[in-house]
Amino acid sequence: KAGVTQTPRYLIKTRGQQVTLSCSPISGHRSVSWYQQTPGQGLQFLFEYFSETQRNKGNFPGRFSGRQFSNSRSEMNVSTLELGDSALYLCASSNIGGTEAFFGQGTRLTVV
């Protein structure tokens, strides 16, 4: 059974640009969550999607958005990038009961 797949693994963008990250969950998982991880802040919850609907949202500005498609694949978009957006972005899919989260390898975003 394939795990959670995130693409791309690495990205370098310039301030002011926008970026789209992709996540394919484990087959059969309908919930996808996104997290931002930085050395000083740990794992910060961005949002969670279930059956194409955003159910939960963390405390991030509106520049961070996401969506989920009918096949449960999810994308995350960050507009007007800032230097502070440099981080490892992790996607996780949850099992049917929502009690276990399985992570992808992450996308390392560097904003210069």
Place this chain on the structure above:
Amino acid sequence: GQQLNQSPQSMFIQEGEDVSMNCTSSSIFNTWLWYKQDPGEGPVLLIALYKAGELTSNGRLTAQFGITRKDSFLNISASIPSDVGIYFCAGPLPMGNQFYFGTGTSLTVIP
């Protein structure tokens, strides 16, 4: 959001030593999860605990779900260099699919 308190923050141990770390919360959890993260990679689920008092092993790793349901413990026996990484505890919110994460314990194993 809420964060779980993990201790210690970091550990430096000799290869072969045993390791203990714990995670506490002000709220009750019905599930406790333990993850290991290697540098630049996503966290990997090591152990999941579902019942207060439960003791579960995965190789040299043993985790326990605290009786109060507000804490959990992870032990690693006979540490080896590949145990190096950051260990996170996590617990799902009651509705599921959203998780609180601990602040992490960074483990360094000295050969």
